[in-house]
Amino acid sequence: MRILRLLAYVTVITSTLGFAGAVAFSVHYGLTGTDLALFAVMYLLTSFGVEGGLHRFFTHKSYSAGPVMTVLLGIAGSMAAQGPILFWASVHRRHHAFADRDGDPHSPRPVGHGGFARLKGIWHGHMGWLFTVDPGSWRWHRLVPELLRDRTVVRLNRLYPVWVLLGLAVPTLAGLLFDGGVRGALGGLLWGGLARMFALHHVTWSVNSFGHLVGNRPHRTRDRSHNIASLATITVGGSWHNNHHAQPALAHNRQGFWQFDLTGTIIRLLDRAGLVHDVRYPVRRVPKGVTR
Structure with a gap:
């Protein structure tokens, strides 16, 4: 538990300082197209790693994948620095x-x-829980027995x-390659690495906190989950949180043509390409009196 809390402090403090450093760096040295591109590419990669990998694949088993895809999903999700897979x-x-x-x-x-009770609750739901959670008190291993039996997942977890x-x-080397010199490498590290990490942390945590406070509730679930349409793009579909709590086993959260769910x-697309399989899609209801 001490290691988990220490890891939480190191991750949160480092990414926060990194974001501040990225802003200060750009004020002094300017913001290049490479900086923005590396931020966007790394954000998309790791956000899918979290939402499509850690969340919908490892946690909810909404689709299956072979060893290679499992490794790629595990690495992409772990690069977000939101904790090991297990x-x-x-x-x-x-x-x-x-x-x-x-x-x-x-x-x-x-x-x-x-x-201040409501503010304390929002703080706890957003990120305060990271410094107080104690998985040992509820025997976390009982919640992920099949993952613990998977040697590939355990190895990925150990290499977090x-x-x-x-x-x-990766963004540091890419910045060095495309912009050259120390300035390019440092811009890649700050924007594609630390600032990206900071942004994705708070976007993910916003689903945990504000996703249970504001938005609409088309499904009357037993919890207080909400859909937040305005966050659908940056959460790559994760902010359709009420949809997800109503049907957590599905591989996508989209329940209307206008609901954007990039994940x-x-x-x-991965399913059509044969890279994943056994994808759990919604069962289409057939009107009464109509036969297929």
Whole structure:
């Protein structure tokens, strides 16, 4: 537990300082097209790694994949620096089991009493839980038994620090290659690495916090999950949170033609290409009296 908390402090503080450093660096040296491109590419890669990999693949098993795709999904998700695969999956399964009730690791319910109870709850649901969560108290390994039996997943999990460093090294080397010199490498590290990490952290955490406070609720689930349309793009479909809680086993959250879910679209394309299989799509309802 001490290691997990230390890891949380290091990750949060480092990415926050990195974001501030990226802004200061750009004010002094300018912001290049390469900086923006590396931020965008690394953000898309790791956001799909989190939403399509850690969330829909490892946690909910909404589709299946072979060893190569499993490794790629695990690395992409781990590069986001939101915790090792087993930790991420066990916490999220715990969240679904006790959503917005006692036992939910990151419910934004009011904490305590008084005028600041709601603010304390939002802080806890957003990121405060990272510094207080104790998976050992609820035997996290019981929530991910099949992942613990998968040698590939366990190896990916053990190499988590390597994947985080890889997520910083790739944009650094790309910046050096495309812009050249120390300025290009540092711009890649700051924007494609640390600032990207900071942005994705808070986008993901916003689903945990604001996704249980504001938005619309087309499905009357037992929890307080909401859909937040305005965040659909930057969460790559994760902010259709009420849709997800209503049908968590599905590979996509889109339930209307206008609901943008990039993660679901990518999974569908991977399915058509034969790179993933057993994808769980919604069952189309047949009107009464109509036969197929």
